[in-house]
Amino acid sequence: MRPLKTLAIAVAVATAATVTQAQIKIGFVAELSGPQAPLGQDQYDALMLLVEQNGGKLGGQAVQIIKEDSQLKPDVANQVVDKLLEKDKVQIITGVTFSNIMMAVHKKITDKGVFLIGSNAGPSPIAGAQCSPYFFSTSWQNDMQAEVVGKYASDKGYKSVMAMAPNYQAGKDFVAGFKRTYKGGTVVDEIYTPLNQQDFSAELAQVASKKPDALYVFYPGGLGVNFVKQFQQAGLNKSMTVMSASTVDGTTLPALRDAALGMLSGTFWGPDFPNEANQKFVAAFEKKYNRIPSQYAAQSYDAAQLLDSAIRKVSGKVDNKKAFHAALKAADFKSVRGNFKFGANQFPVQDMFMFDVAKDSKGRVSLRTVSKPLVGHTDSYVGQCQMKTL
Numbered sequence: 001m002r003p004l005k006t007l008a009i010a011v012a013v014a015t016a017a018t019v020t021q022a023q024i025k026i027g028f029v030a031e032l033s034g035p036q037a038p039l040g041q042d043q044y045d046a047l048m049l050l051v052e053q054n055g056g057k058l059g060g061q062a063v064q065i066i067k068e069d070s071q072l073k074p075d076v077a078n079q080v081v082d083k084l085l086e087k088d089k090v091q092i093i094t095g096v097t098f099s100n101i102m103m104a105v106h107k108k109i110t111d112k113g114v115f116l117i118g119s120n121a122g123p124s125p126i127a128g129a130q131c132s133p134y135f136f137s138t139s140w141q142n143d144m145q146a147e148v149v150g151k152y153a154s155d156k157g158y159k160s161v162m163a164m165a166p167n168y169q170a171g172k173d174f175v176a177g178f179k180r181t182y183k184g185g186t187v188v189d190e191i192y193t194p195l196n197q198q199d200f201s202a203e204l205a206q207v208a209s210k211k212p213d214a215l216y217v218f219y220p221g222g223l224g225v226n227f228v229k230q231f232q233q234a235g236l237n238k239s240m241t242v243m244s245a246s247t248v249d250g251t252t253l254p255a256l257r258d259a260a261l262g263m264l265s266g267t268f269w270g271p272d273f274p275n276e277a278n279q280k281f282v283a284a285f286e287k288k289y290n291r292i293p294s295q296y297a298a299q300s301y302d303a304a305q306l307l308d309s310a311i312r313k314v315s316g317k318v319d320n321k322k323a324f325h326a327a328l329k330a331a332d333f334k335s336v337r338g339n340f341k342f343g344a345n346q347f348p349v350q351d352m353f354m355f356d357v358a359k360d361s362k363g364r365v366s367l368r369t370v371s372k373p374l375v376g377h378t379d380s381y382v383g384q385c386q387m388k389t390l
Contacts, residue, residue, distance in 0.1 A: 023062045024311065024318060027084035029077065029105070030095040030120075032069035035198075035222025038251035039296045040069070040097045043119050045289055046297035047094065050304035053284070058304065059311025066090060070097075072195075074104035081105045085112055091318050092117065094303050097296075098220075099123040099142060099170035100195075110134040113321060115328070119303040120296055122347065123169045124176075128384030131345045136328050138306055139299040140268055141347045141379035142170050145245040146177030148352035149216060149266035151373040153178075153243060158213040159185045161243075164203060164227075165218040167192035174218035174245055180380060188212055198226050204234045214241040224252045232259050248357050250294025253365050260357040260365065268348070269298045269337045270355050270367045277334040292366055298336050305333040322390045345385035349378050 028047060030040030044067060056062060066088050070077035084090045085108075093109055094117040096102045102121035109116045110132040122141040126132070153161060163178060165171035175190055188210055191203050207215055215236075219227040224247040231237060245267065248260045271282050271292055281301055285293040293301075310327035311318060318324045331340055343349045352374040355367040 023064055024058070024092070024316065025064050025066065025088060025090040026058075026307070027081075027088065027090040027093040028065055028067045028095045029070050029080060029084070029093060029101075031072050031097040031101075031221075032067070033071055035225075036072055036097065036220065039120065039221050039294075040095070042251060042294045042297040043095050043097065043300040046285065046293065046301040047119075047304045049285060049288060050301060050308065054308065058308045059313075059316060061311055061316035070101050072098055072101065074100055077101045077104050078108065081108055085109070085114060090114065092307065094307070095119055095300070096121050098168075099173070100168050102126065103169055106130070106132070106135065115318075115321075115324065117303045117307060117328075119300040121170065122379075124173050124381050125169075127345050127347050127379050128381035129386075131385035131387055133325055133346075133388055133390050136306070136342065136346045137348065138303040139295075139348070140350070140352075141381060142173035143177030143180065143381075144350075144352060144377060144379050145267050146174040146216075146218070147181045147377070147380070148354060148374050149243045149245055149264075150178040150181030152264070152266060152354045152371065153185065153214060153216070154181065154183045155373060156214075157184065158241070160188050160212040161185060161214050161216050162189045162191070162207055162210060162212045163187055163216045164191045164193070164200075164207075166195045166197075166223065168195050170220075171195075171218060175216075177380070178216050185213075198223070200227050200230050201234070204230060204236065207240075208234065208236060212240070214243055216243045217247055218245045220246040221251060224248065225255045228252070228256050228260055228263070237262075246295075249296075249367065250292050251296060253357065253367075254291065257365050261359075263357045264370070265355045265357070265367060266352065266373075267295050267355070268350050268352055269295050270353060270369050272360070272367070272369055273336070273338065275336070275338050278336040278338075281336045292364065302333070302335050302337070302340070305335070306331060309333040325390050343378050343382050344387060345379070345382045346387070347379050347382070349376060351375050352377050
């Protein structure tokens with residue numbers, strides 16, 4: 001009996017080792033409560049859509065997704081990241097919705113040699129001097145969405161523009177990006193509001209008094225819903241063009257509906273893109289969740305596709321960090337935006353578009369492609385990145 005018992009133990013140990021190796025642990029961190037929850041929820045739903053389409057796997061390997069809510073609080077974000085790193089022993093973290101959260105956790109994660117695949121926030125420091133080989137973005141560097149709006153404003157010949165944004169890293173990036181590409185006119189004022197401010201009546205009164213040709217705004221999630229409704233209530237929609245970034249999008253339009261019609265938005269992707277990968281994604285997302293996906297969903301689906309391709313290339317051996325890094329850098333997948341590649345700082349190099357809010361073929365309020373002001377656009381901080389090698 002002894003040889004049989006020894007054999008049984010050996011088989012059990014081997015089986016356990018196989019199971020452990022096959023299941024890759026991935027942490028997902030995002031805003032999942034409060035007014036900004038729709039952004040994080042779209043990120044999570046799109047990630048899980050691909051995991052479920054693949055039968056619970058990425059790259060042919062079983063994965064465990066551990067979801068954590070950062071609550072838009074840097075201290076909470078640090079706590080949940082500590083849990084993911086120390087208790088759950090995740091090998092990869094993805095998500096991260098707001099730039100103040102990204103700035104709080106980026107160094108903690110990458111210093112541990114854990115790969116962070118950002119699917120929204122793109123603050124300028126981590127695209128530049130604080131870049132890391134362990135960080136990849138499938139969205140954009142913050143300024144990029146602003147830069148396309150600035151270029152559009154220049155092309156349209158607006159002579160005076162006011163800018164409004166929350167007073168935190170992303171808000172500053174989004175105004176700086178707009179100013180960088182807005183030529184031939186003047187930004188007559190910049191208004192920064194507290195990140196948790198919901199009432200914009202005083203600021204809108206300032207806008208009305210200065211009568212700019214156009215107003216440029218960045219108010220994501222619930223902030224955008226409140227801003228647009230108050231802008232309309234003030235009657236400014238009748239006399240002023242609104243150009244925005246991350247304000248009127250798939251997360252806010254269901255609440256805004258006709259109130260947002262005609263407003264402009266600059267970003268990298270729209271649900272009406274005709275490429276096959278995007279049309280399949282939009283159809284699958286709508287079928288499962290009964291809503292039009294937002295850009296947050298689109299860039300998170302691309303994060304899932306990136307992981308799927310890279311994990312497959314290394315046959316699930318994500319602990320081989322040099323090989324896994326090369327597999328991520330290759331970005332060998334069909335992006336919902338069309339062409340996709342990484343720049344030297346591992347942010348996307350991509351076309352940037354302008355959209356307006358209009359009714360789609362089903363009568364729903366959605367984004368409609370208007371123009372492509374920036375082609376093959378690289379972020380403005382890549383030259384500051386001295387990427388280390390693994």
